[in-house]
Amino acid sequence: MSTMLLSIKPQYAKVILEGKKKYEFRKHLPQKKVDRIIVYSTDPVQRVVGEVAVLGTMALKPSPLWEATKTAA
Helix, strand or coil: CEEEEEEECHHHHHHHHCCCCCCCCCCCCCCCCEEEEEEEECCCCCEEEEEEECCCCCCCCHHHHHHHHHHHC
């Protein structure tokens, strides 16, 4: 298992850390299995704002992925 630093826009970082946004969409999965993400809030905050646990990943085409995650995305 490993840890990943992820740059996220401040408005999304905030709702992720509040637990309201449970999914983060990326075009590519990491090569190694990730169990923790260090959240770096981008401009204007420009600092590490928290850490979240990764419970799993999903690799689907956009439409089915959105249907499966839209209530918490």
